[in-house]
Amino acid sequence: MIPRSLSGKLLILTMLVIMLTEIFVFIPSVANFRLTWLSDHFVTGEAASLALERLPDDAVPDDVRDQLLSLTQTEVIVVRREGARRVLATKAMPGNVARHVELAMPGRIQAVRSITDALDTLILGGDNRTIRVFGPMMERNGTLELVMKEKPLRDAMLSYAGNVLLISLAISIFTGLAVFLTLRALLIRPLQRMSGAMLDFSNNPEDASKVIEPSGRRDEIGVAEVQLSSMQKQVRGTMAQQRHLADLGLAVSKINHDLRNILASASLFSDRLSDLEDPVAQRLAPRLVRTIDRAADYTKSVLAYGKSGEALPQRNVVRLHRLCEDVAEALALDRDSNVESPVEWINQTDPQLEVTADPEQLFRVLLNLSRNAVQAMTNTSDDAVVKRLTISADRLLDGVQILVSDTGPGFPAKVRENLFTAFSATGQNGGTGLGLAIAAELIRAHGGTIELRDDDAPGSRFVIDLPDCPSS
Numbered sequence: 389m390i391p392r393s394l395s396g397k398l399l400i401l402t403m404l405v406i407m408l409t410e411i412f413v414f415i416p417s418v419a420n421f422r423l424t425w426l427s428d429h430f431v432t433g434e435a436a437s438l439a440l441e442r443l444p445d446d447a448v449p450d451d452v453r454d455q456l457l458s459l460t461q462t463e464v465i466v467v468r469r470e471g472a473r474r475v476l477a478t479k480a481m482p483g484n485v486a487r488h489v490e491l492a493m494p495g496r497i498q499a500v501r502s503i504t505d506a507l508d509t510l511i512l513g514g515d516n517r518t519i520r521v522f523g524p525m526m527e528r529n530g531t532l533e534l535v536m537k538e539k540p541l542r543d544a545m546l547s548y549a550g551n552v553l554l555i556s557l558a559i560s561i562f563t564g565l566a567v568f569l570t571l572r573a574l575l576i577r578p579l580q581r582m583s584g585a586m587l588d589f590s591n592n593p594e595d596a597s598k599v600i601e602p603s604g605r606r607d608e609i610g611v612a613e614v615q616l617s618s619m620q621k622q623v624r625g626t627m628a629q630q631r632h633l634a635d636l637g638l639a640v641s642k643i644n645h646d647l648r649n650i651l652a653s654a655s656l657f658s659d660r661l662s663d664l665e666d667p668v669a670q671r672l673a674p675r676l677v678r679t680i681d682r683a684a685d686y687t688k689s690v691l692a693y694g695k696s697g698e699a700l701p702q703r704n705v706v707r708l709h710r711l712c713e714d715v716a717e718a719l720a721l722d723r724d725s726n727v728e729s730p731v732e733w734i735n736q737t738d739p740q741l742e743v744t745a746d747p748e749q750l751f752r753v754l755l756n757l758s759r760n761a762v763q764a765m766t767n768t769s770d771d772a773v774v775k776r777l778t779i780s781a782d783r784l785l786d787g788v789q790i791l792v793s794d795t796g797p798g799f800p801a802k803v804r805e806n807l808f809t810a811f812s813a814t815g816q817n818g819g820t821g822l823g824l825a826i827a828a829e830l831i832r833a834h835g836g837t838i839e840l841r842d843d844d845a846p847g848s849r850f851v852i853d854l855p856d857c858p859s860s
Contacts, residue, residue: 398571403564410556414549419506421548423491425541426521430491433460433534434525437467440476453477462536463518469530483518485535491523506545513542578609582616589620593627679718701746701833708788709739711747712779715754719762721777731762736780743781743788744856749830753838754779754792756823757850761794764848787836787855795847799840807840 436456457463457477465477489505517538525532585600592598599620602613712735716722721733743750758777765775774795781790799807808828831838834854841849 398576399564399568402567402571403560406560406563406567407556410560414552414556415503415506417552418510418545418549419502422506422509422541422545423502425544426489427491429460429462429536430521430523430532430534431526433462433465434527434532436460437465437476437525437532438527440465441467441474454479460534460536461540462534464533464535466533466535467525467530468533483516485520486517486538487519489519489521491521509538509542510545510549513538575609578603578605578613582613585616585620589623593620593623596624599624701749701830703744703746703834705742706745706747706750707739708741708743708781708790709735709737711751712737712754714751715758715779718755719758721758721762729762730775731765732774732776734776734778736778737790738781741781741783741788743854745834745854746830749833750854753827753830753852754790756827757792760823761792761796761848764796765794767797784853786857787853790852790854791849792852793847793849798846798848804840804842808838 436459440453440456457465457479462477463479464475467474467476487505487508518535519538519541520533520535522531522533524530582600585598589598589600600613600617602617603610605613713722716733716735719729721729721731758779761777765773765777776795778793779790780793781788808824828838831852831854836852836854838850838852841851843849
């Protein structure tokens with residue numbers, strides 16, 4: 389049964405690879421043992437032939453000849469010299485010779501041939517097979533031939549092969565364990581740590597202690613740990629933002645309900661103010677009515693941002709200059725306001741310039757941008773600091789480009805990274821981070837773009853490109 393754990397699979401795979409490597413070493417080793425065994429018997433046979441050759445055939449006792457043949461494990465000893473062939477010792481005439489082995493073959497040819505002969509001996513060799521071993525004698529001229537049974541050679545090879553297999557198995561086990569323990573320490577344990585961290589984090593992603601702490605390694609495992617830790621932190625941030633959105637949606641629903649009732653009462657009071665003969669009341673009452681009407685409209689669509697986005701724009705031809713003046717009135721920046729504002733308001737738009745847009749949505753965009761600028765500039769009480777808000781616009785070939793600029797402190801680099809992302813792009817204490825996100829969504833709905841111009845001038849400059857006919 390194959391283990392399911394990566395550690396068990398690694399251990400088995402390591403041992404199999406080492407055993408396969410040992411097989412490639414085992415076969416040449418057995419072939420070399422065969423040649424060594426034959427060479428040793430050849431040397432012994434040559435020594436026996438030296439003694440037998442110096443004596444006449446009838447001078448060698450039969451028992452001595454049999455002992456020499458038994459010592460060399462041969463059946464026939466033959467010497468060839470100068471074209472003459474002399475049988476020095478024999479028990480009986482041998483049968484058919486199954487294989488001829490030459491001990492003086494060239495090295496590379498002998499190595500290849502020895503492997504095939506060794507396999508043949510181990511697989512096909514038996515009791516009745518006879519082999520002939522021949523080669524040049526080392527001590528004198530001539531060729532020596534030995535005819536012998538293959539069984540002693542095969543028995544010796546099997547014994548040697550068994551010993552080699554046992555040693556190879558032991559080496560495989562110990563080497564496999566060493567490699568396994570090394571790989572386990574370097575790879576498996578870190579992987580198990582990361583998988584365990586992912587499992588713990590998935591069970592309780594809100595617990596900050598479940599975020600994996602990188603070990604500081606500089607290899608691929610270390611990179612994976614850093615990336616996993618970063619991903620877990622991003623997931624926690626996303627989940628926190630989702631919880632914040634859910635809580636905000638519930639809170640907005642409650643506030644929206646009560647605010648609509650309050651605005652209904654304020655609308656009644658504004659109607660009564662218009663009946664007063666006071667000139668100030670007569671002048672401010674229409675503005676108050678328009679402001680309350682806009683607020684009432686906002687309460688009807690305030691939940692749309694959290695549901696399916698803003699409503700599609702109802703495009704009309706709008707005089708941009710008049711819309712910018714409405715923004716100034718809403719922020720009490722116009723000259724007719726009785727409230728003295730520390731911010732200088734400049735409307736540089738051409739009074740005759742017309743844009744094709746939803747007036748209420750474009751008003752919201754300009755109001756959000758302007759309010760952010762006013763809040764940023766009024767954070768300092770130093771009268772020497774110039775506080776100026778300017779809106780200008782230019783007619784392009786296919787639309788209008790609007791520039792909203794101020795002389796405030798601008799946006800920090802960290803805020804610029806997520807400038808138009810909800811709940812993340814506020815640089816003001818107590819800000820929600822929704823103003824720029826809403827403005828960007830409304831401009832995109834018009835088919836336009838909004839961006840913060842990145843230059844070296846002080847303050848901030850928002851550029852709005854509003855096409856006359858957006859592409860579908």
